[in-house]
Amino acid sequence: MTEGDASHPQVQLLDAERRIQELHAGLALALASIRAAYIRVDRQGCVSDMNTMAQEITGWPLSEARGLSIWSVFQREGRPEHYLKRNPIEVLQEQDWQAGEGRPMVLIARDGRPVSVEVYATVSHGPDGHPDGMVLVFRDQSALYQAQTAAHRLAAIVESSHDAIVGKALDGTITSWNQAAERLFGYSADEAVGMSVMALIPPERRNEEMQILARLVQGDRIPALETVRLSRDGQRIDVSLSISPVRDHAGTIIGAAKIARDITQELAARQARARVDGLERENREVLEAMRTKSLFLASMSHELRTPLNAIIGFAQLLHESPVAVSEEKRQQFVAHILSAGRHLLEMINDVLDLSKVEAGRIDFNPVEFDVRAAVHDLIETLRPLAQSRQHRLREDLDPDVGPVLLDPVRLRQILYNYLSNAIKFTPPGGDIVVRTRARGRRSFLLEVQDNGAGLSDADQAELFQEFRQLRRQPGQDSAGTGLGLALTRRLAQAQGGSAGVASEPGRGSRFYVVLPVRHAHPSGLEAASTVNDAGRTAVHTPRVVVVDDDHSLNRDLMDRLRDTGVTVERTDNVLDAGKIAATERVDAFVLGLEVAGRNGLELLIRQGPEAAVPPVGALNVALDRDHVASFPVAGVIPKPSTPRDVGEALAQCAEGARSPTVMVVDDDPLSLTLMDETLRGWGVSAILFRSAEAALAHLERDTPDLIILDLLMPVMDGFEVLAAIRRRPDLMHLPVFIWTSLTLTTDEQDRLRRSAARVLSKGEAALDGLLAELLPIPARTTAP
Incomplete structure (x- = not known):
């Protein structure tokens, strides 16, 4: 048999050695892949081999460790000293390690570092069956043990916390639940883990949870918030909530x-x-009001006594003088009595008029007259007084301010207060200008400008307050009650206008009033007039009904409306709102889009075939507990609509234009056609647009008399269009009627709510914007 024969012993030996080498290579690769250390010990207990990981953990290179006792290379904490005198193989056999059994130990590396390891040891046997060495396999577990220690420590902190700590997956499933959560919500950990977190959230706040989850997925930071949660027995619990994302090892x-x-x-x-x-604040305000009123009464007493003393004194001279009074003197005394009497009457009228305005019972007699002629006549009346103080009095009257429908007596009263104050408080030789300017087609500006001492910001803040008089400079005329400017502001507001001042110390003052060309109430609605018992025209105080089931969201609006003298009521039931409109006059509704889970538009408008469609002054979209987006509108046209619905909208068209131009915006071509035909039936021309963007572009070039706007449109819907229109001062009072289906699906309402939220996040459609529409009174005290 030759040596090349496979059965030859030498060939078999070579094959066995090759297989052993392959096994060693495979073992080395496997151990390296799991970062395991390997040490081979011979039958004398000395190191014969070790892999790279073992060298790294122990700190002993193979070249130095080979031949050393395993007791020297693999030292551990707590090893008995007598082991060092024995063969490690015998010690291992005595300890009876089972195959696959790992034991934790702390290895002391060559440089003295303690290393936590898990050790697997086994005795190897030779061909004769006798032990010929041992093998140690171990892994560095320091990081694992540290993580476990940290996890145990964290778990202890979580369990001992007085705050409820709850873990949840992105689908809302609860994954962890501490003892404080059990106490707060009433569920045990076994019951809560695996349950949906929605069980803890009131139905009206489930949107809140969905928004939190959506923001977590996007990686947004969630600020702490105060909200409400439910316990197991249904009790509502006010909680402060802090939320942190949980990430896996990859950061996801x-x-x-x-x-x-x-x-x-x-x-x-x-x-x-x-x-x-x-x-405390109310108490301070009451005390301040009492102090202010006391000061006012003291001043008023002096102001009333001054002309009254003159009247009584000169009358006594005429009646009781022992010496006959000459005709010249008699005429002088009568003139003094007449002048003092008129002055006294003016002061009394100021007080009475102010009280009437505050009570909403001021009388107006709107007639058509020429503003320029009325202003010119009053200037000429006061010109002698101005000349006596060496003032230069000029007029600058805009020819575009034509005839107006207002009360000329009240206009004269306003201008008289401004102009007489300018003459009184401007130093001799000053310049005074009375100016008018048109403000579009709906209003005009009347102002009196002087070059006097001017006013500080603090003085401007008190100018139009009742019972407030500014401290006068030495030598200034002290006549007057301090009610003139307060009354001026009230008179302007009662006609749908506003009053204010622009001034700077040392640079004079400009007092202005903005009035509508047709008498209107501050709600933006034309005031209805009735004839009272005295045969005079009395103005109806407008009435606004807020229809919403969340009073807190509309409290500021209602307070601001009441401050202007508007009668304000609230109901959380649209059926009740309809009954109010059917039996009593309502000038405008501020309507929640969804009231008590029902479509407010549908229930309010569809009260019955004979019911008139009440005006809707604004739409509210409640976003959450603290935010509501409000959009001023002129009214609502239902879809489908009848010719009567459209006709009632046209009746409110800007300034009663005989042939108004109407813009219709709707993405549905059939709806546009139907509305076009309906408008043609009323003899009205229509401009039709299928996209909001095209309509807004057209408004840059031309302004219609009225807009009919669909709420639900792609890309840019009705709420966003309303916000864009109301941003432009020249379109602030353009009538916009919402044209929408009365039956809005839940998805459609959610879509509109999201749109309203986007508008609100840009700072638009907030309360000031709504009041600017309902109450055209500048919120600031600067010039218009």
């Missing part, structure tokens, strides 16, 4: 951790503190 967000703290008592304390603060 896989869930969230929430810390919930019960703030019921804190809120109660806060509310109690707010009530106390409110009472």
Whole structure:
């Protein structure tokens, strides 16, 4: 048999050695892949081999470790000293390690570092069956043990926390639940883990949770918030919520951790503190009002006594003088009595008029007259007084301000207050200009400008306040009650206008009033007039009904409306709103798009075939507990609409134009055709647009008399169009009727709510914007 024969012993030996080498290579590769250390010990207990990982962990290179006792190379904490005198193979056999059994140890590396390891040891046997060495396989577990220690420590902190700590996956499934959560919500950990977090959230706040999850997925930071959650028994709990994302080892967000703290008592304390603060503030305001009124009454007493003393004194001279009074003197005394009497009457009328305006019972007699002629006549009346103080009095009257429908007596009263003050408080030799300017087709500006001392910001803030008089400079005329400017502002507001001042110390002042060309109430609605018992025309105080089931969202609006003298009511039931409109006059509704889970538009408008469509002054879209987007509108046209619906809208067209131009915006071509035909039936021309963008582009070039706007359109819907229109001052009062289906699906309402939220996030459609439409009174005290 030759040596090349496979059965030859030498060939078999070579094959066995090759297989052993392959096994060693495979073992080395496997151990390296799991970062495991390997040490081979011979039968004397000395190191014969070790892999790279073993060298790295122990700190012993193979070249130095080979031949050394394993006791020297693999040292560990707690090893008995007597082991060092024995063969490690015998020790291993005595300890009876089972195959696959790992034991934790702390290895002391060559440089003294303690390393936590898990060791697997086994005795190897030779061909004769006797032990010929041992093998140690171990892994560095330091990082794992540290992580486990940190996890145990964190778990202990979580369990001992007084705050409820809840973990959840991105689908809302609860993954962890501490003892504080059990106490707060009433569910045990076994019950809560695996349950949906939605079980803890009131139905009206589920949108809040969905928004939180959506923001977590996007990686947004979620600020702490105060909200409401439900306990197992259905009790509502006020909580402060902190939310943190939970990430996996790759940094991917896989869930969230929430810390919930019960703030019921804190809120109660806060509310109690707010009530106390409110009472203290009210008390301060009452004391200030009493002080101010006392000062006013003292001043008023002096102002009334001055002309009254003159009247009584000169009358006594005429009646009781022992010496006959000459005709010249008699005429002088009568003239003094007449002048003092007129002055006294003016002051009394100011007080009475102010009280009437505040009570909403001021009388107006709107007639058509020429503003320029009326202003010129009053200037000529006061010109002698101005000349006596060496003032140069000029007029600058805009020819575009034509005839107006207002009360000429009230206009004269306003201008008289401004002009007489300018003459009184401007130093001798000053310049005074009375100016008018057209403000579009709906209003005009009347102002009186002087080059006097001017006013500080603090003085401007008090100018139009009742019972407030500014401190006069030495030598200034002290006549007057201090009610003139307050009355001027009230008279302007009662006609749908506004009053203000622009001034700077040392540079004079400009007092202005903006009035409508047709008498209107500050709600933006033309005032209805009735004849009272005295045969005079009395103005109806407009009435606004707020239809919404969340009073807190509309409290500011209602307070601001009441401040202007508007009668304001609230109802959370649209059926009740309809009954109010059917039995009593309502000038405008501020209507929630969704009231008590129902479509407010549908229930309000469809009261019955004979019911008139009440005006809708604004639409509210509630976004959450603290935010509402409000959009001023002229009214609502239902879809489908009848010719009567459209005719009633046209009746409110700008300034009663005989042949108004109407812009219709709707993405549905059939709806546009139907509306076009309906308008033609009324003899009205229409401009039709299928996209909001095209309509807004047209408004840059031309302005229609009225807009009919669909709410639901692609790309840019009705709310965004309304916001864009109201941003432009020249379109602020352009009538816009919402044209929309009365039956809005849940998806459609959600879509409109999201659109309203986008508009609100840009700072548009907020309360000031709504009031600017309902109450055209500048919120600031600067010039228009």
